[in-house]
Structures are given as structure tokens and as C-alpha cells.
Amino acid sequence: MTVGDIHVLEIFPILVFFISFFGLIISRNIVKAIVLIMLMQTSVILFWLGLGARLGNIPPIFQDATEVYDPNTIADPLPQALMLTAIIIGIAVTAINITLLNALFRKYQTVDWQPMQDLATVDERPES
């Protein structure tokens, strides 16, 4: 199905991408910001998988090696392989982010952007 000229699997990821971008601009909470970055990653991944499934959505797994399949009913395997990599990169980076946030919370006792930045600019000011 398409909305206007754009495929429905393209427009929804775009929407979620910008919803999470909006959230990043207005949110005060760092935990929420990290979640929203994960949302952003998820939307990009869904966009890619949508690309792979535009022409067909049978999984690219062949139980019977001899049977002849029509390639236009099978999902594109390349985006799937790439997105597996992207998902793992995403979780690795999120783990680092959460660790940093935890260390910052121990130091400054807050998880809001503005108070933490005020405390941190005093703390991390270059020597003068």
C-alpha cells in the first residue's frame, strides 16, 4: 500500500524517526533520550527491512534446495544481514551509554540534562 507516492513501509519509519528526533529536542530526561535513540535505530532498521520486503516477503530460507522459487516473492536477504549487524551495534553502544549515565548519576545525583550540565560545566571547566 502507498500513501501518496510513498510506500507505507517507508512513511512510518520516517514518522517514527522524526517523532524520536522531536522527543530528543524536548526531553529533559537522559534515560528517555537514550530510549529515544534506540527508537531512532529501530525506525532505520524497519526502513531497511521494508526495502527488502517491497517485492515479496517470504523469508530467504530454502528448505528444499532443488525447488525453483520466483525471486520476486522472496525478501531481499542483504538488508536483513546488514540490519542484524546494526542491531548488535545498537545494543553495544546503548550499554556504554547506560554505563556512562550511571556513572554520571552517581556523581551528580540527577538524570536531567539541564541540572547535570550546570554541574558538569563547573566540574569539567578547563584549567584557568
Added chain:
Amino acid sequence: MSVQEIVSFIIMGIGIAFMLVGIIGMFQPKKDFYYRLLVACKIDTIGLLTIGIGLAIRHGFSFFTGKIILIIIIIMVLNPLVAHIIAQAAYRSGYVSICKDGDSFDH
């Protein structure tokens, strides 16, 4: 439609009915956390079990059925366990039941 399919559809229908009843029960007003947990656990366990059995009957004797039976066993063990752990955590963190009728939890 063969007899096998009719039987499986009936059993799956029973499972869905269980879930429906359970959802209505979950949204009953003026019930506390433990009551809702009880209901939620029931619909998860019984409903899913029944639907799984229905699916197994529908597919007959195959590798797929074996997988479903494995899933049923795991659900039978794990679902009550999850409810148990949630209730235990709520109890330990000091949540008091507001049930007035009959036997409430003893502190």
C-alpha cells in the same frame, strides 16, 4: 473440513474464550494488584495452553507438533513462575492487599 480441523477449531475457540474472560476480569474495578495478577497469570497459562493444544491437533503428527509441545511444557513451567516472582517482589516491597472479603494476605 475434517473432524481433526473441527476439533482443533473448537479447542482454539475455548482458548480464546478463556482469554476474553480473563481480560474482562483484569479490568474489573476496585480489585487490587494480587487479584489482577492472578487473573493475568490464568489467561496466559490456560489460554495459551489450550490454543497450543488446538494447533497441535490441527497439524497432526509432525516435527512442528513436537515444537509446539515443547513450547507448551515451557509455558506450563515458566508462566506460574513469573507470576510467583512478581507477587513475591510486590509482597517483599511492602505492597498490602486491600482485599476485604475472606482471607487476605497475612503479614
Added chain:
Amino acid sequence: MPPQMLTFFVIVPVLIAVFLYVFFTLKIARVIAIAVQAAFMVPAAWLLFATQESEIAVTVGDYEGFLGIILRADLLAAVFVCLTVFIFLVVGIYTVQTPYDRTKRLYLFLIFLLEGALIGLFLTRDFFNIFVLVEVSTVVVTILLMYDRERRNLFAGMTFLMVNIIVMQLYLFGLGYIYMLTGVMDMEAASAVLYTMDDRSLALPYALIMTSIASKCSLLPMLTWLPKVNSLTGSRFTIAAIMSGLHIKAGVYLFIRFQDVFGGMGTDFFLVIGIITAVAGVIMALSQTDVRLLLAYSTIAQVGLIITGLSLGDGYSRVGSLFHIVNHSLFKVALFLCASQITYLYHTKDIRKIRGALRQTPLIAAANIMAILGIIGAPLFNGSISKYFLMSGATGATEWIIILINLGTILAFVKYAAIFFGKPLGKVRTEGGDEPDFNRRAVVLGLGIICLALGIGGAQAMDFLFDAPVSLSFWSYLEKVGIFAASVAIGILIYRYAISKREFLPKLNGLSLSFQQICVSIGAFFAVLVIYIGVF
């Protein structure tokens, strides 16, 4: 050597990193690290000579067509690989005696990983592989920036990481569109298809990818460089040197590659952006009092200059910019390493409190002055050659703006050079007291002499490195020397009568913006770029 060896340029550093981390004690690990880094110069030099004739291309695993990942080494990639290996060797020799810390070999592990990831970035021509390698290098750099627990800047580091993740999501989105339009993941194959398309359908992928690349090379209207610079104050000088010397250059390298892929779209836009970056970088550098921040902002100014030169659309300017990338890496690393020694002796990183360094440490100060002469483009030094060719494509107003930017750089480094003269204000550590630092002096002096050598043999070096037979016209070079002398005179006068008396724009000192503002700047940059490409 067979072309399959190209894979091992990336695999070997990674393997060695893990081996050092797992198997060896610290003492042996140091020796092995230096030996490996020195030995690595041999294949790098081989790559440089082999690519003089033709490009080396290899598909990892010998799959046919574009099924596998294709690594390609042309002359430009070979130069960058050589530069990477050389700078890591220099930094390795410089830190060979540093008592690392409790976590022992973690430092060596990260350094080797960064080396492998950067070399991989220079050799690969696969869009998705670039994404993976950029993420790896970002994570490694994040750990390195916050390496010392006692003085790390956690908040700036976390903001740096988060902003970089967001920017890489934009890149991945743009990549999706490229895959949709071309159906391949290889740069050469994709650009062959992209050449046939009109600007409007390329506007979105171009804007998405270029926004992330521009953020990677710290262009200015995006504020993504702020947390990076701010976190430098909590890191070591060697890390700052690698960041300024190589990590930003990886961004510039990607910029060159992607401009080639898209066939030179948006050059006018990046010309303006480059000039803005250079001007603002110079102003920011002038307002700083911390040594590291002054040098870091000067890096941003020079990157702006390089982007300007690349976007002028002139063959000589392009080669000049490429040569300036190499030169800038060399003298910026030298500057950071010298600054490390001088601040160690003076117990302070504030340039207002350091005086009389020339008398205290003559050798290091001499190397430092050589590097400064390089960066401000003094005759006979490498900076002058590269800036000469960089400016040769500029005409009219652009030329004058570049001269003004150079004047600003001179001003910033006149301010910096004040540390060499006068009398020391506070207590000074006696040189060579606690630790033998022969290797440190040797390294910085060597870098200074290389700056001089590349200046004297500049035209030949450019011919060798970029396969561009250039000729230096004596009279126009003399004209540039005249402009340089005038700029230095004006710079010293302005410094003496305007800047040394009071603080210059004190509000810019220690500037830090919130995460939300940085996000808005990313969005705004994207919007302007997409409108520019799609509408005009």
C-alpha cells in the same frame, strides 16, 4: 606481495591488539607494540610504491562481482594509510615510557584497535563497512577520551557518544536510499548508477549522508564538535594529538570519497561552509587560554580551510588541500606533543602562565617553533607549499578571505608563541629530572625536521604522494612570501596592542551548549543542505 594482503592491513592490528591484551605482560607488550608499529611501516611503504602504478582492488573472499566487500587502495588511500601508521608509530615511541595505569594493557589494546579501524576506513569502499568501522572508531575514541578516571569529562564524553550515534543513524538512513536507488553497496558501482540521476532524487540521500560526514569532520554550523573539544580537556595530550591529527582526517577522507561518489554536488555550499568553519575556528582559537583548546580549535579552522580548498573545484587547489591534510597531521601532532612536555614542566595548561620556555627546554621549544612555522605557512616550511597551492584556485573575494583566515591563524599562534619568551612566572620542574625523555625530544625534533624537509622538497613530495606534477612559480611564491611577512607584522602589532592587554571574547572561552541545541543544529544543517541541493 599478492593483493590479498590488503585485508591484513586491517586484520593484523586488530589481532595484535587482542593478543597483547590477553597474552603478554606489560613490559613485553610495550616492546612488541613498538616493534610491530615500526615493522608496519614496511608494508605501508610497499603500498605507497605499489599504488603509484595502478589501483589495487581485492574482494574479501574472492567472490565474483559485487557480492563481497571490496577493498580498494588507490594512491590517496595509500597516503592516508602511511600517515596513520607513521603517526601511530610516533605516538607509540613518545609514550613508550609512560607508566600506563592499573588496567595495564588496555591502552595498547585501544590504540591498536583504533589503528586497525582507521586503516580499514581508508581502504574500504563499501558503504556499510564504513558505517561499522566508524562506529568502532567512535566507541574506541570515546573510551580513550575518558581514559584517566581522575580527570575524565564524563558529561562531555557521553554527549559526544550520543551525538555521534544520532549522526550515524542519519548516515544509515541515507544508505538505505542509496541501496534502493542503486541496489549495490559498493562505491564505484553505486556512483556509476548515481551519475545518471537528477539532482532532485539524489537530494535526500546526499543531504543525509553529507550531514553525518560534515559532523565527522567538525564543520561549523553543526555544533557536534563542541562536546568533542570539551572532552579533550579531560584526556591526555597524545589522545588529543591522535584526534586532531588522524580522527578528524578520517572524516575529511570520507568527505572526499563521498563527493566523488555523488559527482561533486553541492561544492558551492561546502565552499561557504568551509569558510565559515575556518573563520569561526580562528575566532574560537583566539579566545582560548587552555593550550589543548587553542590547538583543538585551530584544528577546526584548518579543517575548514581544507574543505574550502577541496570545494574550489580547481585541480591545484585539490592537490594543495590533500597535501595540507598530510602537513597538518604532522605539525599538529608535533604541537600537541611539545605542549605535553612544556605543560608537564610548568605544572599548568594555561598559556598566560607559561613564559620563557625557550630558555628552559631549548630543544623542545625549537621543535615547537618549527611546527608553528609550518602551521602559519612560513616560507621554506611545508605549510607554505600546501597553502600556496590551496590558494591557487581561489579568486577575488575568496582569496582575500583565505589570506584573512591565515592572518587569524598567525594571530592565534603569535598568542601561543608568547610562552617561549619572557621569564617563568611560577615553579618549573627541572627537565629530565624524574624520567629519561630522550625519545620524546627525538620524536618532536624529528617531526619538526620533517616539516622543514617537506617544505624544501614540497613540489617533489606532492608529485610522489598525489601523482600531480606541480610547478612552483618563483615570482608568485615570492608574492606569497611578501603577503606572509606583512601578515606576521600585522599579527604581531594586533597582538601587542589589542589582544595581550585584555581577554579576547571571554564568553567563548569554555563554551558549552546543551544536547538539545546540538540536535537542533544537526536538523537545521540537514534542512539547509536538502533545500540547497533539491531546489537550486
Added chain:
Amino acid sequence: MAIALTTEILLVFWVVNAIWIVFAKKTYRVMIFFGVFSLITSVIYLFLGAPDVAMAEAGISAFATIFFIVCIEKYYSRGSGLKAEMASAAKPRNYFKLVAAFAFVAMLCGLFIFFVPTTTEYAYTELRDLYLFQFMRDVGGRNAVTAIYLGYRVYDTLFEALLLVTAVVAVIHLSWFDRTIVADGRHSEVERSRMTKFAMRIVCPIILLFGMYLVMNGHISAGGGFLGGLAFALFLVCRFMVLGVYDLPIEKAMKLEELVFINIIILPIFAIFTGFIYFYGYATEMFQNIYLIAMNFLVGLKVAFGFFVLFYRYIAIERLPDKEEVVEAFDDGED
């Protein structure tokens, strides 16, 4: 048709969930909505014909939710976080700022949608057809995704594994807690009930079996090394947290992870990078299957140890009550 319609309905729910996350005022609600969001995403992936990615997303989101909960637990447990959140929620929002931000993002979104290239959509499918028709000859197995992941693009996989190793190192190095601590069961303030232990004794072998199944069948069905690794990690975690078997210290697990990673590099060097053993045309099917299973197994082991370390770190250390951490002064020579 039914699948397309279901996907569209789910996509609408997906967007609604994202909006809920943006406007949720309390952090624990964000966590709950995030769980629902991941579940919906996972189901959509399944409908798009990507079972591998769907399973990965489901497994990953479970782990991510645990990390987040550990992170916000401290914040809530001292009460100040809750109070601050209430105060922050009660504070009137700056509506001008909100509207300005909304206008800005709506402008960006409009520009994006306006410039979406539609002219030559998906015109080039040669590469996809090549992958689908050749992967059995070139790499082997029955699963095209695994063939790309472990054959054609194993070079990417290597760096992805490297990133996971680096992330584990980063989590330990950047954490607020300075040292690694010995696994001694300090994390279990609450003793597990008998029922939990009994059920886990039944379930643990099943988890291990499931992991082995995923790894061994990774090349012929959905699954593969990464998912098998998640199952192995789950097995280790259950054994550790619930049954209380403390025989794998965290440092040993890290070392094992790195050793496995070395093997992950070395195996493709001999098999693929040199084009030496594993040339298409020379490799028999048995050879191919041995390579794929071995690679899946190594990736699984590495993921298992990596996630075990991360999990243990989060449960046992990031939750410790914070006392003044003594940082020994260390002169590092000012470079």
C-alpha cells in the same frame, strides 16, 4: 493480503507507541512502552520475512530493558528521583518552546517526505537475485541471511564482534565502580524461593538445548550464532543468579570472550580472506557446513560470554549502594 493488513495495523500502533514514549512523564512508563514497542517491531519484522532479525530484536530488547531498569532502579530507590520527576512533571511546560520544536521537526519531516526519491524505486535487483541463486554454491547452507552474514560479508561480522568486545571493555572501564569484583553472590540480597530454584532446574537444560539447536541449525533455518549466543548467555545468567553456581568469575569470562574472538578472526583468515581453502568450486558441501557451524558456534560463545559479563556487571555492580569510592592517585606522566 491478511499479512499486509495486519502489518499496516501494527505499524499504526507502532507510531502511537512512539508518541506515548515521547510524551510519557515518568521513566518507568517509558520502560513499559519501550517493551511494547520492541514487541510490535519484532512482529512486524516477522511479517516482512525477516525471522532472524525479528528474533534478534526480541532478544536484544529483553536485555536492553533489563539494563534500563537497573539504571533507573537506583534513581527511584532513593526517592529523590521520583520527587524530582513529579516536580519536573508539575512544572508548566514552556509551550512556546514546545510549539517551536514541533514546527521545526514538522518542517524537517515535510522536507524529508517532499524529497523522497520515487522515480526509480527498486530498479536494480540483480544483486539480490545473485545472492538468492548463488549462495548455496558459494557459501553453503540453506539460509541466505546466514550465508551473507558469515560468508560474503564476514569482514563486517568481524568488526561487529569486535565492537561487542570493545563495548564490554568500555562498560567495565567507564563504570563508576573502579575495580572488577569477584563473583561471590553479593548481588543476591534476596534469597531465591524454592519454587524458583526448582523450576529453573527444569528450564535451564531446555534453554541450553534451545541455544544448541539455534547454533547447529543456524545455516539451514532462522537463528544462528548470535541468537544461540543470547540463549547461552541466558543459561549462564540463570545458573548464576538463580541456582547460585559461582564458578565462572567475571574476569575469566572476559578472557574467554577475547580468546573466542581471536578464533573468530583466525577461522575466516584460513577459510575466506586468503581465498585459500574455501574457494567456491573447491569446497565440498561438508566443508561448507563445517565452516558455517563452527563460525556460528564461535560467534555464539563470544556473544554468550559478552552478554554474561554485561549482565553480571549491571546486576551485581551497577546496583551496589554507592559509597565513597577510593581512587588511588596515580601519576601518569602528563601526556
